[in-house]
Amino acid sequence: MTSAVRPRIVLSRCIEVDHCRWNSLRVASDVVKLLLPHVDIVPVCPEVEIGLGVPRPPIRVIKTDEGLRLYQPETARDCTVEMERFSDEFLGELGSVDGFILKSRSPSCGSKEVRVYQGLSDHTVSRKGVGFFAAAVAARYEGVAIEDEGRLTNWSLRHHFFTRIYAMARFRSQVLTAPSMQALIGYHAAHKLLIMACNERQLRMMGRIVANHDGQPLDVVVRDYEQHLALALQDAPRYTASINVLMHAMGYFDLTPAEKRFFLDALEDYRASRVPLSVPIAIVRSWIVRFGQPYLAEQAFFAPYPEELVQVTDSGKGRDT
Numbered sequence: 001m002t003s004a005v006r007p008r009i010v011l012s013r014c015i016e017v018d019h020c021r022w023n024s025l026r027v028a029s030d031v032v033k034l035l036l037p038h039v040d041i042v043p044v045c046p047e048v049e050i051g052l053g054v055p056r057p058p059i060r061v062i063k064t065d066e067g068l069r070l071y072q073p074e075t076a077r078d079c080t081v082e083m084e085r086f087s088d089e090f091l092g093e094l095g096s097v098d099g100f101i102l103k104s105r106s107p108s109c110g111s112k113e114v115r116v117y118q119g120l121s122d123h124t125v126s127r128k129g130v131g132f133f134a135a136a137v138a139a140r141y142e143g144v145a146i147e148d149e150g151r152l153t154n155w156s157l158r159h160h161f162f163t164r165i166y167a168m169a170r171f172r173s174q175v176l177t178a179p180s181m182q183a184l185i186g187y188h189a190a191h192k193l194l195i196m197a198c199n200e201r202q203l204r205m206m207g208r209i210v211a212n213h214d215g216q217p218l219d220v221v222v223r224d225y226e227q228h229l230a231l232a233l234q235d236a237p238r239y240t241a242s243i244n245v246l247m248h249a250m251g252y253f254d255l256t257p258a259e260k261r262f263f264l265d266a267l268e269d270y271r272a273s274r275v276p277l278s279v280p281i282a283i284v285r286s287w288i289v290r291f292g293q294p295y296l297a298e299q300a301f302f303a304p305y306p307e308e309l310v311q312v313t314d315s316g317k318g319r320d321t
C-alpha cells in the first residue's frame with residue numbers, strides 16, 4: 001500500500017545534506033539517512049538564505065521590550081525582519097508538504113526548547129523558545145507533522161511521524177490528485193482502523209463527512225475531510241486504543257480457543273510493556289495472510305509505512321503512549 005507513495009518533506013539543510021551550520025558542520029542523523037531514499041526532500045537553510053554565510057558568527061533569540069528578536073551579537077546585526085520576510089516568501093511558494101524535519105534547538109529552525117536570552121547583554125536563558133523559521137512553519141502549516149532530528153531517535157515519536165507523513169502522502173496521491181467520492185470512500189475504508197486508534201471521535205465525524213447526507217459539493221467534502229484527517233492524526237494512539245483496534249481485528253478471524261488465548265496473552269504482554277506493539281501486530285498480519293482477510297489486508301494500521309523504515313533496533317524499545 002505504501003511502496004509507490006513518496007511523502008514530500010521539508011528538511012533543515014544542515015541535517016545530512018550540507019555543511020551549512022554556523023561552524024561549517026553538518027548534523028548526522030541515522031533516521032534522516034534512512035528516510036532520504038524514500039521521500040522527496042525540500043532542503044532549506046534559512047540562515048544561509050538570508051545571506052549570513054558559512055561559517056558565520058552564531059545568532060540567538062533575544063527577548064526585548066519590542067518582543068523577540070533574532071540577533072547576531074558579534075556583528076550587532078538584527079536579522080528579525082529578514083528572517084520573517086524569507087520565511088513568508090519561502091512558505092508562501094512551498095505548496096503541499098506532508099511534514100517537516102527541522103534542526104533541534106536552532107534559533108531559526110528549532111521547534112522546541114530553543115534558548116531565549118533575556119536581553120542583549122544578559123546571559124540568562126530560558127529554554128522555552130521556538131526558532132523564527134519554525135514558528136512561521138507552525139503558523140502556516142497547522143496540523144502538518146513537524147519534528148526535529150533529536151526527537152525522531154525515539155521509537156514512538158518516529159513511528160507516529162512516519163505514520164502521519166505516509167497517511168497524508170497517500171491522501172494527496174489517492175484523493176487530491178484526481179478527486180472523486182469513490183477515491184475518498186476507498187481512502188477512508190483503508191484508514192479506518194488507523195484513525196480509530198488515533199482518535200475515535202474524529203473517525204465518527206469523518207464517517208459523516210464521507211456519507212455526505214447534506215449533498216455538499218465534492219471539493220467541500222474533500223477539503224473538510226482533509227482538515228479532520230490532519231486533526232485525527234495529530235496525537236499518537238494511546239496503547240489502550242491500539243489494544244482496542246487489535247481486539248476488533250481479532251473478531252474477523254475464525255480462531256481456535258488456543259489461538260485466541262495466545263493472542264490475548266500477547267496483548268497482555270504489550271499492555272504491561274513486556275513486548276512492543278509489533279508483536280501482536282505480527283500475529284494479526286500472519287492471520288491476514290492465512291485467512292486471506294481482504295478488509296484487514298488493506299488497513300494502513302497494520303503497515304502504515306514501508307517495511308524498510310522499520311529498523312531492527314526498534315524492537316523492544318519502550319512504549320510511552
Ligand code: SF4
Pocket residue numbers: 012013014015020021022044045046047048103106108109
Ligand atoms: S539549523 Fe536551520 S538555519 Fe541553522 S544551519 Fe541548519 S538549516 Fe541552517
